[in-house]
Amino acid sequence: MDHSALADGVLSGDRRALARAITLVESTRPDHREAAAALLEQLAGSGREAIRIGLSGTPGVGKSTFIESFGLMLAEQGLRVAVLAVDPSSARTGGSILGDKTRMEYLTRHPKAFIRPSPSQTHLGGVARRTREAVALCEAAGFDVVLIETVGVGQSETVVAELSDVFLLLLAPAGGDELQGVKRGIMEVADIIIVNKADGDLKATATRTCADYAGALRLLRRRPQDPDGFPKAMTVSALEQSGLDKAWSEIRDLIEWRRETGHWQTRRVAQARHWFHEEIRQTLLARLEAPAARALATSLLQDVEAGQTTPTKAAAALVAQLWPEMTPNRSTESLDLAQDTP
Secondary structure (H helix, E strand, O other): OHHHHHHHHOHHHHHOHHHHHHHHHOOOOOHHHHHHHHHHHHHHOOOOOOOOEEEEOOOOOOOOOHHHHHHHHHHHOOEEEEEEEEEOOOOOOOOOOHHHHHHHHHHHHHHOEEEEEEEEEOOOOOOOHHHHHHHHHHHHHHOOOOEEOOOOOOOOHHHHHHHHEEEEEEOOOOOOHHHHHHHOOOOHHHOOOEEOOOHHHHHHHHHHHHHHHHHOOOOOOOOOOOOOOOOOOEEEEEEOOOOHHHHHHHHHHHHHHHHHHHHHHHHHHHHHHHHHHHHHHEEEEHHHHEEEEEEEHHHHHHHHHHHOOOOOHHHHHHHHHOHHHHHHHHHHHHHHHHHHHO
């Protein structure tokens, strides 16, 4: 594979080259991982930045409809829009339907839009293992806005906040338990809460739900990266395409304020730091899949199953044998514990 040609294709905005590049970075083959690392390194100097918008919500809230209507509005304004949609994978087979692209029929055909569905596989947090690299590829390809749609499974789905500049949380009218807004979790990291389906018989209910969430948000401590009035709640109707322009205006106002105050760059640096540490963890976990490590783990597992040792002690023994230089010095460990004792 000619990586220079693939990089040139991505930089020129070639959609097929971008799709091939994302397939490459999502591959788990060792040779593909090396090639993907080289490709990303080659594209790192492009200097291009997109507005990254993370979007989550429970299944059935209308995420796909919102993204299609919102994406079409942006594309009609001349902006290039990329959608990275993460679909849930089967816990039994590992397969995924990847149906987001078929649900966004009109946006898929728009010349300024690019939609890429990916399976979540076993990765937690609502995004796929390589979504971060896919975002970087879309930025290098010159897209102005990258929409990152998560699986949509619940309060723990906060990893997307480490990928995005603005995080939108979609909710349905009369969903119940509006006091979720005061709980730590997905509500706490949302920048804008959008109550969708504010149309027809649900319009009045959506307005009341929005007011409830706005009240709940006022109980949360203000974050340093937020101007006055944020985070905020608002209503939209993706079906009737109403309120979308206001949502885009609020997003731009928030981004402009963060850029002027330095929070934009601070956030990007913090995200780079987060993914550096995450990559270390994932690399170490991948080392455990090596044949020697798996053989040692199988032997220790038999002792655990036989009740001859505990899972904690067996895990410590595994790490000590694989990486002896990482084993804590006993005398130093004892000294630290002694110092911590009141």
